Amino acid sequence: MTRAIIIGAPRSGSGKTSVTIGILRALARRGIKVRGAKSGPDYIDPGFHTAATGLSGVNLDSWAMSPDLLNALAGNATEDADFIFLESAMGLFDGIPAGQGRTGSAADLARLYHLPVLLVLDVSGQSTTAAAVAKGFATYDPDVRMAGIVLNRLGSERHRKLCSEAIETLGLPVVGAILRDPTLNLPERHLGLVQAGEYADLMTHLDRLADMVEKSLDLDAIMALAAPFSPASGSFEHALQPPGQRIALAEDAAFTFLYPHVAAHWRQAGAEIVPFSPLADEAPVQNCDVCWLPGGYPELHSGSLAAATNFRAGMARFAETKPIHGECGGFMVLGEALEDAAGETHAMLGLLGHSTSFAKRKMNLGYREARLRVACPLGPQGALIRGHEFHYAQMIATGNDEPLADLADGQGNPLGASGYRRGHVSGTFFHAIAGSA
Structure with a gap:
């Protein structure tokens, strides 16, 4: 049975892409069959997911894809993977005003597939206030469950202690704490990240992210938070058909x-x-x-x-x-x-x-x-x-x-x-x- 979890954040720039890639690469190095997925229409991140795992990434977009196509793609993604880490686009609940479950947000996928969320919080410039943010996410939608927290861009051990203690008082486990390190940031240009295929030393960078994750996150605890992922049967009726042979x-x-x-x-x-x-x-x-x-x-x-x-x-x-x-x-x-x-x-x-x-x-x-x-x-x-x-x-x-x-x-x-x-x-x-x- 494939297990899955969504990696979300309050906004873009919180570090969820680096965390996702690092987790994918770290687990792949352990010999675990793991796949990355991306909510929404981002076409750059799946390239990093593929490079980190050796398994092709996939977009799952609740607005652009019919429910049948969404299920078909999600089902295909489970066929040769023990774990799927589904990275949210933008903030976890960010989409467009649309029909129920069709907003394009990662929260749609959490509700549809009953998947827990690993929330990445950029806590630079705050300490115990991070608990208020975490509580807001935990209570905003009862159908979207926060399963654990990763603290990102910490300044010190004291900073980690203040944030962690406040959040864990709420009953939310903190399963990772990452110190601020600008050298781990992925370079960007006007349409997003510089693409995976443009790196001369891509695997070196991915392994550095994996080393950071091994050091800073409790990977066993994160895998334990993942839930069984068994999408309903779907079809490719509404997929883009080949324009030629x-x-x-x-x-x-x-x-x-x-x-x-x-x-x-x-x-x-x-x-x-x-x-x-x-x-x-x-x-x-x-x-x-x-x-x-x-x-x-x-x-x-x-x-x-x-x-x-x-x-x-x-x-x-x-x-x-x-x-x-x-x-x-x-x-x-x-x-x-x-x-x-x-x-x-x-x-x-x-x-x-x-x-x-x-x-x-x-x-x-x-x-x-x-x-x-x-x-x-x-x-x-x-x-x-x-x-x-x-x-x-x-x-x-x-x-x-x-x-x-x-x-x-x-x-x-x-x-x-x-x-x-x-x-x-x-x-x-x-x-x-x-x-x-």
Whole structure:
């Protein structure tokens, strides 16, 4: 029987990602089959979970995924794991106003699967007040049970004693106490953590986090807090279906943001994914059925992409007869031009007519639901697709292409036409997660 626990916190930046990765790596080093999961639409943390454990990470998103798909993915995650540590996005209860159990918060998953919570508290700048925060979490929702507390960013042994004694008076066990150590912080950039695949010495860093966890947390007590995890049966009816039998997938430092569950389902459904690297000036294999440009960081590599003549020519050839779809960063590269952070403009593929700028930044963030105006690699005409938008780049020229979809936010408020299409080429700023239900 697989056992699971949610690692939550009052807010982003509390240290739950470092704690989660450290626990995953420490248990994997002990020979325990352990898997990481992530609530919500974060596509970076599952890469660290995979690296730490050797088992692929998975997103579980109660807003974007139908209950059947959520159960199917959760059930798959239990198949070869003794323990699952499910890391919360943002604060534990943070989601959007939506129907019961469909807010996108980790608390939805705690209620649905009756999973306990290991609460990570950043106690820098406070002592016994931490007990008031812990009590608030313990009593806020009787269906979300706090099972234990990890104190993070402690300044001293006295600091630990003050916090621990106050919290344990409430009947909540303190199962970890981590001293402040800025060298353990994971480096970040504008869309979140620097990705796992970009570290030259990733395993060294993961092992340092595991060493910290072994020293600072009672891992045996934490494993004992985990509860049996046996999701109801589900289905992949509302998963994103493979857009073709052979899928040419851009995959390198500029193109990385493809959800693990999407690629896994494509393979399980019988599709073959054929990766290629635009930064290595590779073109999509021409006998593929469709080409997919995921999001990533093209704004950091726009000069190299502009100079990749083989990539550019190969994409133009592919677009003559076969579908191409780009999400977020991929959408930016499909356009005419991309202005980088320094204000220098680089020619992109020109397969769509828009241009974007990373010099003129504005954060766009939130859940999205799109109704497709025409068939494209995302689905048939009229299909509803749920996803997520998170970017700082802005459109500086719209071009004259036809819109791809009608967009709404997570609460159904119309946002207008979104994305573009021309011939066999389509693109959007939002990342697709699943079909709507």
